[in-house]
Amino acid sequence: MEKKENKLISFIKSYHTDNFKLNDFILIPFILAYFLIVLGNTVGNLIINYPASMIINDTNYDYVAFLSMYASFIGIWIVIFLWCLIPSNRPIFGAVWKKCKGNTLKHLGIGLLIGFVTNGFCILLAVLHKDIYLYFSGANFFALLGIFIAVFIQSSAEELICRGFLYQRIRRGYRHPAVAIIVNALFFGILHLGNPGVSTLAIVSIVVVGICYSVMVYYCDSLWMPMAAHAAWNYTQSIVFGLPNSGLVSKFSLFKLDASTATDSFFYNVGFGVEETIVAVSINVICAILVVVWGVKNKKKPTNIWE
Structure with a gap:
């Protein structure tokens, strides 16, 4: 009996780090991340919606409505900041700031x-x-700049939750980085299940993007890098070219799409945009592979924020 117990303990230790705690079990940080998003969205809406309602009118409705929708993600930043004031959560600050050399x-x-x-x-x-x-x-120019700031707030908030909080919490408890990379990417995909025009291919594409951004965190030791990549991707397709961003279309953009001429193909999906295509999946797979190859070749290792 004692031998069986020792084997079980050895098996568990082979997967978990010495820092593993019961609340590091995958499902717990998974649920906690979702709770923090819901709470953050509530806080963000309370902060942003009132000032937006004071300035919105028929002339600027499209711009202010879109700006406030994205800027409301500031609530997630606030909630994560407050959460990290708890001593046991403070190492997360290291992932966001200068402890990680790639930031x-x-x-x-x-x-x-x-x-x-x-x-x-x-x-x-x-x-x-x-x-x-x-x-x-x-x-x-000023309208485009304002929207860029709002898009960066939204994109970086999603990265903060997925590649900052969730990824790092799972990395604390599990030895192999693939566990944290895959789990947070799946969570990222789940967050988009309710988006307009979503399909299996769309979720696969988003999960692949999540993996790509996760390997950036691991090999480049940087959360800032995927935050910027995410923001630039969203801003380019939604605000510069006026295309659906994960199914959501901005009425304010530099270019507009003639929707009546749009057709589905390997390069574009009418309902979801370029993200729901084999081409987008392939490009992000290639991007992830290049990051991994570069990281392995140069023997790059991430900072352990929990030490």
């Missing part, structure tokens, strides 16, 4: 470039294949 302006810039180039390439293929027709709508 630099350089990696922030690389992330922006990756998001813009990968999404822009997907859109270019859809245009060249004549799946979509875009026309110039008009430019307002």
Whole structure:
């Protein structure tokens, strides 16, 4: 009997780190992450909706409505900040700030470039294949800047929850990084199940993006990099080119889509945009592989924020 118990303990230790606690069991941080999102959205709506209602009118309705929807994700930042004031949660601050050596302006810039180039390439293929027709709508620098800030708040909040909080909590308890990478990517996909036009391929695409952003955190030791890549991807397709962003369409954008000419293909999905395509999945798989190859070749290892 004692031998069997020793084997069980050895088996458990082979998967878990020495820092593993019962509340690190995958399901617990999974549920907690969802709870923090719900609470954060509630706080964000309370903070943003009232000032938005004071300035919104028929002239600026589309802009203010979209701006406030994205800016309300500031509530998630606030809730995570307050949560991390609890001593046992404070190491999460290290993932967000300078304890991780990759949280630099350089990696922030690389992330922006990756998001813009990968999404822009997907859109270019859809245009060249004549799946979509875009026309110039008009430019307002300050309006575009304001929306960029709001989009960055939204995108970085999702990264904070998925690749900051959830990823790091699971990394604390499990030896192999693949556990944290896959679980937080699946959670990221689940968050989008209620989006308009969602399908199996759309969720697969989002999960792949989640894996891609997770390997950035692991090999580049940077949460800032996927935050920037996520924001640039969303901003490029939604605000620059006016295409659906995970099924959601902004009425404010630099270019507009002639929806009557849009067709489904390997390069574009009418309901969900470029994300729900084999091409987008392939590009993000390639991006993830390149990050892994670079990280392995250069023997990159992430900072253990729990030490």
